[in-house]
Amino acid sequence: MHKFANPARFIRLSDLLLPWLMAVTVILLTGGLYMVFFASPDDYQQGATVRIMYVHVPAAYMAMLGYSVMAVASASSLIWKHPLADQIARAAAPIGAAFTLIALITGSLWGRPMWGTWWVWDARLTSVLILLFLYLGYMALWEAIEDPIKAAKACAILALVGFVNVPIIKFSVDWWNTLHQPASLFKMGGSSIHPEMLWPLLLMIGAFKAYFFVILLWRVKTLLIGRKIRALRMAQLGDN
Amino acid sequence: MTAFFSIILRDCRLSWRQGASSGMSVAFFIIVVSLFPLGIGPEANILSRVSVGVIWVAALLACLLSLDRLFQADYEDGSLDQLVLSVMPLEMTVLAKSIAHWMTTALPLIVIAPLLSVFMNMPAEGMWPLLSAMLIGTPGLSFIGSIGAGLTLSLRRGGVLLSLLVLPLYIPFLIFGVMAVDAAIGGFEPAPHLMILGAFTLTSMVLAPWAAAAALRLGLE
Amino acid sequence: MLIQQFQGHGLSCVRGERLLFAKLAFQVRAGQLLILKGRNGAGKSSLLRMMAGFLAPYSGHFSLDDVTNDQDRDFFRQSIQYLGHKEGLKSDLTVTENLKFWASLNGVPTAGERIQQAMTQLHIHDLADLPVRYLSSGQTRRTSLARLLLRDDVPIWLLDEPVVGLDHDSRDVLATIMQSHLQRQGIIVAATHQDLGLKNVQMCEVQLDEFVTAPLIEEGV
Numbered sequence: 001m002h003k004f005a006n007p008a009r010f011i012r013l014s015d016l017l018l019p020w021l022m023a024v025t026v027i028l029l030t031g032g033l034y035m036v037f038f039a040s041p042d043d044y045q046q047g048a049t050v051r052i053m054y055v056h057v058p059a060a061y062m063a064m065l066g067y068s069v070m071a072v073a074s075a076s077s078l079i080w081k082h083p084l085a086d087q088i089a090r091a092a093a094p095i096g097a098a099f100t101l102i103a104l105i106t107g108s109l110w111g112r113p114m115w116g117t118w119w120v121w122d123a124r125l126t127s128v129l130i131l132l133f134l135y136l137g138y139m140a141l142w143e144a145i146e147d148p149i150k151a152a153k154a155c156a157i158l159a160l161v162g163f164v165n166v167p168i169i170k171f172s173v174d175w176w177n178t179l180h181q182p183a184s185l186f187k188m189g190g191s192s193i194h195p196e197m198l199w200p201l202l203l204m205i206g207a208f209k210a211y212f213f214v215i216l217l218w219r220v221k222t223l224l225i226g227r228k229i230r231a232l233r234m235a236q237l238g239d240n
Numbered sequence: 241m242t243a244f245f246s247i248i249l250r251d252c253r254l255s256w257r258q259g260a261s262s263g264m265s266v267a268f269f270i271i272v273v274s275l276f277p278l279g280i281g282p283e284a285n286i287l288s289r290v291s292v293g294v295i296w297v298a299a300l301l302a303c304l305l306s307l308d309r310l311f312q313a314d315y316e317d318g319s320l321d322q323l324v325l326s327v328m329p330l331e332m333t334v335l336a337k338s339i340a341h342w343m344t345t346a347l348p349l350i351v352i353a354p355l356l357s358v359f360m361n362m363p364a365e366g367m368w369p370l371l372s373a374m375l376i377g378t379p380g381l382s383f384i385g386s387i388g389a390g391l392t393l394s395l396r397r398g399g400v401l402l403s404l405l406v407l408p409l410y411i412p413f414l415i416f417g418v419m420a421v422d423a424a425i426g427g428f429e430p431a432p433h434l435m436i437l438g439a440f441t442l443t444s445m446v447l448a449p450w451a452a453a454a455a456l457r458l459g460l461e
Numbered sequence: 462m463l464i465q466q467f468q469g470h471g472l473s474c475v476r477g478e479r480l481l482f483a484k485l486a487f488q489v490r491a492g493q494l495l496i497l498k499g500r501n502g503a504g505k506s507s508l509l510r511m512m513a514g515f516l517a518p519y520s521g522h523f524s525l526d527d528v529t530n531d532q533d534r535d536f537f538r539q540s541i542q543y544l545g546h547k548e549g550l551k552s553d554l555t556v557t558e559n560l561k562f563w564a565s566l567n568g569v570p571t572a573g574e575r576i577q578q579a580m581t582q583l584h585i586h587d588l589a590d591l592p593v594r595y596l597s598s599g600q601t602r603r604t605s606l607a608r609l610l611l612r613d614d615v616p617i618w619l620l621d622e623p624v625v626g627l628d629h630d631s632r633d634v635l636a637t638i639m640q641s642h643l644q645r646q647g648i649i650v651a652a653t654h655q656d657l658g659l660k661n662v663q664m665c666e667v668q669l670d671e672f673v674t675a676p677l678i679e680e681g682v
Contacts, residue, residue: 172412246565257553318547
């Protein structure tokens, strides 16, 4: 079972990759932020508040990426019993949850000038809110089961069940929203986006993605080291 | 097949002997619904507007309430070991137990729902759609719930965690269950919504027992 | 009885992050009793649960004659009966109801007759219509032993501390049914501290303490 998994090799690899990824994050983020604040136009309707988009959209994108990483890692953990996959799934959850929260908060901040209230039961926001609940359930299950091997398997099952349900929930919420609300006041992506806004947005998405993987590698490394410490403690107990 | 029915029969008989469990869900259902008029005021228009949603939400919560006992009781007295070792595939055992859970929990709720719809001043056109929607949708709640019950099997204080795991997955049932009734009240055809609801229930019937059985095997390790 | 020998090869067991035992092997032939010994926490129960298929071995495998547990899980499940610490009986059902349910779950033919026979053999005939909750612990234990008799075509019995909580008479009953199972060329694996009171049976032993190793440190970390 542990033939393929070589945590030591993973740690060496991540040590090699991390500085490069961090550099990419910093470069993209600096460039992106510069463009966001100084080199992109105000929206003709929304004015400067449109700049919230450059944080909101990448965060929402990372929220979904986080869940996908979790689901793929969970599937490979169940199928190939790869213990590193467990740690990747576990590490991805809080990062994804944090981005989901950021997407919700920025969405709410953006909604204030747009809709006149802090919260609107818009289909997008509602789906993201439910995604946050799915993340929280997953993390709570990890915490609740003491035996780490069992916890990993149980969470993998949950992540896959959640992953199958995400499109169904999304579909239901969209349907619910179209019936209960007049057409949304504001639609992203529906209209073509101005190239001067597209570039900073792409840069920011790239920066967020690089940042996501920096944190992911870091957390996996931390979890592996934590596991080693526990094993060593136990070995010490055994010697006495 | 005899084995399948004998599990359903056993669980129903146990619930009947213990009496309290089904009764408690019904009482819970009634109390939750009666809290809403106290919370939002007795005005008939407002109650009528929210009636369907309130009844559905209360039904979801009542189903959830008894879920943690779905496998727990069998786990504690060792029956689950024997169920797993029996000749019957565990997936079928889970399905049978979910069906029994539905019969002992959701069915009494459906019987009492018309009374509550009168309490909540729900328009009369909604009555049959409400009953059919509950009849079609609530089995799905038991199927999906079995996954959560399996995952939280060996945990102390699994009940709260169970609701965190399961409630987000119930959202599609809630949405379409309410919309079917709202459509009927608004003078539209409820059938499309009921069909989608049926699709959800059937899908969960096929998929949930696999996940729940996997979770149970894990819980018994 | 079809099974000639039941073997385990290179078995290791991990609970939590602890390695309980490693590289354990055993062999038991038709008509033999295998006793698992070891101090508390050495993994006797875990080994039995592993044999029953609840727990996947961390490494190693089992074989029944030429079939390994990876090749044919169902064959293993059908060749094994497991009796753990917990009785696996429903306290709200009567003795007969419990046994009937269990018989139909496993598709036991002519269940009614067999149940009568088993109850007579275990001296619980008078208790047939009593709910299990009113039985003493010895009587409850005997009721769960009745399951072994209902499926006497199943060759391998796994018994976890079978004599704990048994009064003197029940011990004699247990010894008798174990003896006759061995005479029919069955196999029994029992984890126990105490003397089972069996005479003239071929016995072998596994001392689990010998396979206990240092706690697990993963390679490569």
